[in-house]
Amino acid sequence: xxxxxxxxxxPGQSILHRLDPRSKLFFSLFFLLLIFQxxxxxxxxIIQIFLTLIIQFSGISYRFxxxxxxxxxxxxxxxxxxxxxxxxxxxxxxxVISWEITSKGLWLGGLLFLRFxxxxxxxxxxxxxxxxxxxxxxxxxxLKPLNRFHIPVDTISFMVSLTLRFIPTFLDEAEVLLKAQxxxxxxxxxxxxxxxxxxxxxxxxxxxxxxxxxxxxxxLALETRGFQKSGTxxxxxxxxxxxxxxxxxxxxxxxxxxxxxx
Numbered sequence: 001x002x003x004x005x006x007x008x009x010x011p012g013q014s015i016l017h018r019l020d021p022r023s024k025l026f027f028s029l030f031f032l033l034l035i036f037q038x039x040x041x042x043x044x045x046i047i048q049i050f051l052t053l054i055i056q057f058s059g060i061s062y063r064f065x066x067x068x069x070x071x072x073x074x075x076x077x078x079x080x081x082x083x084x085x086x087x088x089x090x091x092x093x094x095x096v097i098s099w100e101i102t103s104k105g106l107w108l109g110g111l112l113f114l115r116f117x118x119x120x121x122x123x124x125x126x127x128x129x130x131x132x133x134x135x136x137x138x139x140x141x142x143l144k145p146l147n148r149f150h151i152p153v154d155t156i157s158f159m160v161s162l163t164l165r166f167i168p169t170f171l172d173e174a175e176v177l178l179k180a181q182x183x184x185x186x187x188x189x190x191x192x193x194x195x196x197x198x199x200x201x202x203x204x205x206x207x208x209x210x211x212x213x214x215x216x217x218x219x220l221a222l223e224t225r226g227f228q229k230s231g232t233x234x235x236x237x238x239x240x241x242x243x244x245x246x247x248x249x250x251x252x253x254x255x256x257x258x259x260x261x262x
Contacts (some may be wrong), residue, residue, distance in 0.1 A: 014059030021138035023245035084109035136161035
């Protein structure tokens with residue numbers, strides 16, 4: 001569980017680390033849209049090359065990404081196989097038992113596999129190169145116009161920040177509980193279904209108790225600091241949009257035009 005990418009931050013001085021969090025957030029959302037729009041071999045090749053370059057600019061090694069994506073690799077394969085077996089359109093290539101594998105099913109399965117991994121990578125790149133507070137500040141700034149419609153933008157941003165902050169904490173605590181139970185002779189792979197459910201309960205129950213305790217501690221800490229849902233928020237560090245952020249946006253539009261016209 002300590003290998004979960006999303007929610008963790010790795011300090012660095014790379015190009016991505018120095019970008020304004022608003023540009024990174026917009027870039028990530030726009031890139032997710034592009035991932036769902038790719039439907040040709042040209043689109044797939046360009047997006048994979050572009051994603052490889054982004055990882056290079058992040059200053060984080062490819063080995064680190066591969067080691068952390070590997071647990072999700074088999075789930076992506078399962079999704080792709082399910083898609084391949086369900087689609088019966090196109091030219092029949094071969095048969096597996098009573099299932100016919102078609103050209104369209106194979107193509108759509110491959111697309112689903114790549115989309116899942118690309119989504120995981122681009123989301124991880126955002127959190128690995130941006131602190132939770134920076135993401136909160138960026139969301140608050142981007143959604144600021146919604147305040148006139150009485151939408152609690154600052155509260156929503158704060159909730160996003162707390163969620164991103166405590167995801168790695170809860171995963172680490174779950175891993176500690178798993179190791180503690182394993183040291184006591186608990187085996188989650190063997191036994192009847194009832195025994196496995198009891199074993200899972202021995203992890204879930206104390207984890208939920210710790211979650212509620214941490215939530216109570218955070219609530220008390222906020223109250224002692226005078227936190228209120230209403231009121232004007234101020235920040236210690238102001239976001240500054242720089243030339244490199246404008247260049248990032250221009251490069252993104254150029255990339256979109258490259259996919260659209262070719």
